[in-house]
Amino acid sequence: MPLFLPAWLHSVVVIPGRWAVCGLLALSSPMALSAQSLPAVSGTVLAPAGLPLEFATVTLHRATDSVAVKTNFSDEKGAFRLEAAGGRRYLVSVSQVGFVRYWGPVFELTSAGVALPSITLATSQATALKEVTVTARKPLFERLTDRTVVNVADSPLSAGATTLDVLGRAPGVTLDAANNLGLRGRQGLLLLVDGKRVPLTGEELASYLRALPAEQLQSIELITNPSAQFDAQGGAGVIALNLKKDQRLGTNGSANLSYGRGEYGKFTTGLSLNHRRKKVNFYGTYTYVNRRDFARQEFDRQFAADGALPALSGIIAGKRLLDLESHSAKVGTDINLTKASLLGVSLTTLLSQTNTVNTSQTQFNDAWGAPSSRNSSRTLQDIWRPSGSANLNFRHTFADSSTAAALTADADIARYNTTRLLVLNTFYQYPAAASPLLTGDQLSELQIGAVKVDFSRPLPHRARLETGAKATSVTSRNDVVFLNNGAYNPSISSHFNYFEKVSAAYANLQGTASKTTFQVGLRAEMANIRTEQGGELPRERNYLQLFPSASVQRVLNAQHSLALAAGRRIDRPNYGQLNPLRSYFDATSYRAGNPDLVAQTSYNVELTHTYKQKFSTALSYAQTDKPIVTVVQPAPDGGRLVVNRDVNLTTQDYYALTLTAPLEPAKWWTLYANGVFYYSRFRGNLAGTALDRRQPACLLTASNTFSLPHGWLGELNGTFQSGEIWGFEHVQPRGQLLVGVQRSFWAKQATLRLNVADVLYTAPIRSTSTYDSFTESFRLRQDTQVATAAFTYRFGSSKVAAARKRAAGAEEELRRANGQ
Template sequence: MTFSLPKHVIILFFFLTGSAWAQKGPNVTGLVHDPTGSVVEFATVALHRASDSTVLKTEFSDAAGTYRFPSVPAGQYFVSASQVGFARSQTNAFTVSTSNESLPVIQLKSSSATQLKEVTVQARKPMFEREADRIVVNVDGSPLSAGATSLEILSRSPGITVDQNDNLALRGKQGVLVLIDGKRVPMTGSELADMLRSLPANSVEKIELITNPPAKYDAAGSAGIIAIKLKKDGRQGTNGSLTTSYGYGRYGKFTSGINLNHRHKKTNLFGSYNYNDRNVFTQLILHRDFYQNGQFAGSSDQENQGKTHYKTHTYRAGIDYSVSKRTMAGIVVNGMALDAKASIPNVTKTYDAENQLQSSYTSANNRGLRIPNLAGNVNIKHSFDSTGKRELSADFDLAHYETHRLQNLATTFIVPAISPTILAGDLSGALDITSFKADYVHALPNKGRLEGGIKFSQVHSDNNVLFTNIIDSQSVVDTGKSNHFRYDENINAAYINLNQTFNKLTVQLGFRGEQTTAKGQQVIGNAGFSRNYFQLFPSIFLKQPLSKNHDMSLSLSRRIDRPTYNQLNPFRAYIDATTYFTGNPALFPQLSYNVELTHTFKQKFITSVSYSRTDQPIIDVVQPAPDGNRQAVSTFQNLTRSDYYGLTLTVPAQPANWWTMDNNLVAYYQQFVGNLAGTSLNTGIPAYSINTANTFTLGNGWTADVTGNYRSRQLYGFLDIRPLGQLNIGLQKTMLNKKGTLKVNVTDIFYTSPLHATSEYDNYKESFNQRQDTRVATASFTYRFGNDTLAPTRRRTGGAEEEKRRAGGA
């Protein structure tokens, strides 16, 4: 496969690259000392915005008493430091422009010294933080995280939407890359959603939404990256936390978990375990119209309503060890065991062209799902000098994922009165991933920076599907539905990132190359495909301060979204008697070109204008089944192209000292062009989404959050989605000497998030209403134990992120 950039992108790209290379912002550094002048290790150091004292970032001083805040945007700030046994101290206000800022030593005082009086410092991090290239969602501090899942937290985040098939979109675009602790989640669509439903929000520290990632990341994720960071205690000694919660909507939902950490000298041991027991209500009402040669041929009505019971065990354990002052090594093992059972009865009636009853039947769809997953990572990081100007890190990953689906679809016919049927399915799959990556960082003169790396990954997927029909107690293998599919893929990648500063202009330029070899084989029918292609993915980021209050930045990138392994898998999974899901081995990767221009005013008010062009976009469609019988198939298809024009506004406000507000507007126009099921598509409409988050400091340890979101009508391919939204409220109280936290919340108070949509082709029309268990009241309690001496944490990423994300299907 080859590619060519549009001419206007080529001209713009090389015009900009002629300027320079640079980093995204200067660093702020300093030292923390005690009253005797000795260094203070592990002090909590916070960077505050000078205008309103809001905490923007938090770091810890190292063994030399040094702290560092990287890539700080231009503006006015002050830094505060605290440690057990000392009173909080702070620097004077200072201005960051284009050069690194080295601050005077922060001298901590004894605990009886005078406290800060002239400034009221917010102790709790804001719900949303804005950085140069991302939005940070601080999950842990919000009362709305009580009893919630990671998927629910994501669905309430700025610019994030989740559609009726559980596909994630960022600012209206699908093709999102999801990372957990730097590792790609091995699933997409409904399987990714099940994984995120199984990951309690109480185990998550923060979520980062990155719209235009640099070349260091895998080239996947045309819409951007969702990076989830799990909690990891940084205190010395043995520490941990216990959390339990119970929520009730239509059914009950219980979550409990424990986090443990033991840090002593050169060794840090950590682990966590979470148990999730949730019952989820779903309702789907469908109406379908069928046409032949432009004439109405009949219709059908059906209702699915049932309950799914999820039981999930997630666990994580690891060790970090300081081999020397410059070398760190670690091992991490994590896994998940999900067990879900669903009972979804269905009632269906079909009508002929004269609207006369043609058939009537009921179906009982009993489904079971087991997903045992296990992954391991070995990592090492080495600094070649004491300044950290040259660093090498490496990761080796092994992962094994299994999926076991059992299905029993029993159909009883009322009209006409014929014998009942049972369709039994056994869908089993295994996925093995091996990956290695290495990254090197080298500081250059004049604040320059060189980054480079390599990555090798190997994936083997084996899926076996067996369907049997049971009629009059006789079991017969259904060869038309059974299948066996194998898939092998190898991706070799390398990247280079160059940064340099010239006057006030900063630029980052990156190139990433990926060689892909893939082979798929259907054992039944002996059909398959083989692909071998190389792709180059350039990216550029520029930032120019215009004045004290105004900054401009520009980013360009080219990205790819390969089909997930299950999207290629042609196995069938029946949703009800008239609808089934199947993969599409004929899918091609989608390629996108992305441009974004951003203006920042007073470091708070952000306006972004973006454009992206996607070739062969992969979309989720429901269309008439090729075998007729008024069945519909849910599958994936490539369209010809899509064009996206977006406007994003970020407007924070502080109406009062006790009230902070974060408002986010995403307005966009997305046009799709293609041809499916004999229907030409060339359409799009303006759409927008609004997200507001309010935090109230009520005193006596009480805080409250009120969030709301609204999505206008939107078109996505052939799907026309009506407006929806929700309002959520939460309360939080700290107690027991700040070791305990009580949280209560109610989500979707007015139950305004049910989905209403239509899908229309030349020979088929479908409208549906979908409801889920979104209005839930929850209470949770967290207790933290251990000492309060903090130690610096280190990053932990892995190498198999891209392959793990694509391990899942729809």
């Protein structure tokens, strides 16, 4: 596959080793060479017995205000070296798990450097055990500079839930009736699972996330202004799902079992195993899910007179039973080839089967309210979704330091297949007519391949350069055969093929000066999309675009800081949104893609104020050109059928105020409050209807964590979504209240969790879509009020590979040390 490199990046040449030559920044200039002559402070860190202490965190601070200047880790001999500007006064701090933090005296760094006396750390009495065990619980929410992290692994409310459930409760995340994910009142997201893009949307994505149990999740990251390192896809931002990975030494694992009961039962069980040594780690997980859910749907449709068809009103009421069975597994290994090189291999599979039975009653009335027709239908669907992926990754650091130049490479291949069998019976009561039988056999094969390389290296003056390139190939082949009473129907049977190739390159510069941290980047992407349908001529679209991004953060004083971020992003329609082949819901409606759909692009800017490093206020604005929205409207082939599909409007303007407040009302009570107050305006034209609609809205989330007596931990979560507009659709207010408790016992090896979701049953969705000639009011009630009991047992060693884990997490520590 040809790898696209824009002209501005042709001068960037990356050479592994001591140097990286970059025409863009002229690293071989005298300024770059002068970095080698910076004086350094050096020393050795020892344990109380006099043995060298590896991977202790050594931080150099300014003496005037203790602001961190540079951070590094001690090596296997306990030695460390930190370079900084000479002629200034500094002090050093040293920390390590299980030891008291050390603060050294103030000294002046001369041009010849300073060698400190050996530093011996004192053992912390709180952790003076035979081996270090990790018992601390991460906070449920962490607000970082560029993202919000939700640590769901230890949440009582995640027990027995699906990943889709947990996502819908995250602060600022919404899920509409068409199963489109949104973030802070906007749609168009890049979804990553362990750093790998999931190229699904709508119902296909929802089905994938329903089959992925929340027990496999470690954390969720919500990123509203991603840097140039990320794919440009996702105008509203990035949602990154991080799966669990055991860090304990030796052979160990965990087993879990949960059962939930709403109107129907939901069962989940799983097992994870891990074998870690100093040089190698093997791991594997398996989860089985068996769930039954329902969806009660009501439609009130009003059709205006259209040519030969008179005005009609229709009421459709139905219930769908959904049985889901899934098997998910992941195996892999990480091998330390050398002290500086790591090789990883992993295989992931998700096999899910869904059987649905949808029964509905339909009645149409004429303009005077008299019944004109009445029928019932029964729709059976058997959907089989096997998927799998393989990843090969490599990381190499070019010096024995976490701040040295680093090279990472990833190669991925994934397959997502879908087989859908349909049996649709329609029975006419009035006027009497024969009962037609529609059967369908639909096959979809999706294959993705991706290769990427990233290189980063430190620059003078506390800066860092990151560059990289990526090539992705997506192939989707779709065939559907429909039979009417056993006879082939050529008008709705066809095939659809989709081919996408995206080549990208980026450069990103980060730096810190005094109290200011900045980041500026540019990403170039060349996308070629080709579609083939039936006997029609192929369609081809090419997108060659640049995506700049920048952010700057300024610490005003000890209590206040400001950050400004801006960027340009894109949402290219995927194969599911372009695929015109039909997927029937019932006798009155179906889903189909739109081959005329084009990409939407957006410009985003956000200003954030942070108070006391915890309370944040953000003002956001985004303008989206050709926004993609999901609509419901009369089908083009008439007959009072309704089609659900995606279309482009003209523009969307978005304004938002986001407030985040992590509070501690009492020592036993932690509250994380998040509010998004936004205003959207949509303009466009569809089905003869000129659209210019706007409305303010809000999304409120309050998550409470309680330390209860006798070792119990409680969690109370409430969400509220006000009424809002989305294109032609107006959605009514809705919300959800969840409560859960958990307790660990048997020396913290076992955990019991109990929770109740949607306690007040306020999650049902109600919406109305309005056009000049058609109106639909929709109500959806699902099996969301569920009580769940879950049990988890951890076995094996509780000793963590602290040194290796800290090395892997060095980037985060360095970022915090540099004030980012």
